[in-house]
Amino acid sequence: MTILRKKADRAKPPFPLKYLYQKKYRFFAQVSDSLKDAAIQEIKHLGAVDISPSFRGIYFTTAKEGLYRITYTSRLISRVLAPLVVFDCFNTDAVYKHARQFQWDDFFDEDHSFAVFSNIVDSRITHSKFAALRMKDGIVDYFLEHKGKRPNVSPIDPDIGINLHIHKNIATVSLDVSGGALHRRGYREESVSAPMQETAAAGIIRMTGWNGNAPLVDPMCGSGTLLCEALMHYCRIPAGIFRKKFGFEHLPDFSPKTWTQVKESADGKIREMPQGLISGSDIAGAAVNATRTNLMGLHYGSHVKIIQSDFRDLSGLNNRVIVTNPPYGIRMGKDMDMPAFYRDLGDFLKQKCTGSTAYIYFGDPGHIRNVGLKPAWKKPLQSGGLDGRLVKFDLF
DSSP states (O other): OHHHHHHHHHOOOOOOSOSHHHHHTEEEEEOOGGGHHHHHHHHHHTTOEEEEEETTEEEEEOOHHHHHHHHHHOSSOOEEEEEEEEEEOSSHHHHHHHHHHSOGGGTOOTTSEEEEEEEEESSSOOOHHHHHHHHHHHHHHHHHHHTSSOOEEOSSSOSEEEEEEEETTEEEEEEETTSSOTTOOSOOOOOOSSOOOHHHHHHHHHHHTOOSSSOEEETTOTTSHHHHHHHHHHHTOOTTTTOOOOGGGGSTTOOHHHHHHHHHHHHTTOOOOOTTSEEEEESOHHHHHHHHHHHHTSTTGGGSEEEEOOGGGOOOOOSOEEEEOOOOSSSSOTTSOHHHHHHHHHHHHHHHOTTOEEEEEESSGGGGGGGOSOOSEEEEEEETTEEEEEEEEEOO
8 A cells, every 4th residue: 555655665763652642542433422332332342441432422542453443343433533632722823833833744744635624612712614724724834844845635535634623722633543434434336315324324233233143124225325234244344344545554653564464354254144134125216226236346245135116015024124214204205295104114014024123213203103013112313413213113
């Protein structure tokens, strides 16, 4: 990889432990509040210790191999940050001053692109975009002063992501070691209206407890995100397997050897899935085509059977795990009679899915009552800005 060659070519002496994350090798994982408990269990299994939930995420400590493993394989967290420096910050001049004085060439050079992302809570500075702009200006001026050339700013797909978080006038600057949002798995080549975010879909699969003990089916599969995440879960495919770069490769203490070992170990655990264990359908031909296309790039995606059908016309869905994200009348199904739709869904589950367990995501929880079945449980789950509910129905 190009990044690895550049690191080796620098031939610098070992860096002193001068950055915040290096003191205890402590990091911050951004994660949806509704997935936080599950994410804690996930990263603990992947090597994190001293885990502390916080606002919009989780602090954790781990060794290098744990950091690489969590970033590469976690299905639930959306980003991992390595804190670099903390300073008092009462105005944007302080942001610019510290940005210009920081030794950025420890992490990247003028040939890389970068972007600054910021958020501000309970501070004198109130405009997050302006704070990010001032940090960007400071970084650019640092390189102009020390290198005579400025790096490019690329907010869409930067080589380097820098996070500025200001809380109660204390600024924390972090490097995005994930190299971009982790929900972007790379398998979604086609989509239909309002696709579910991959981390939310992975959270749903985890909440079902499904492990391949029964066939799994999605009768309203859309672009197939739930099916893709179920496949990756069963086959133990690392969530980041299609990602070509990671931000941790720019850390001054990055170990190419350790990263290679972690990647080879994770990839070596991939297992084959039996034909027919996962299947799906959708009434829309465009959705069926999108699902097939998205599955095509995944290991054993050809083992997933996808057909075009209205769920009302399906039969033989007994003794299965049913997982689906039906239209809910907000972004999908605006022209539908939603109460009647959900009554039909309830009749379908009662009449054609006996012995099965259904996990239905309601983007609008108000429709739960229209199904006409008693839920075994309801769990809050945020997805795409919606405060939805994942509901379990036992179909006796």
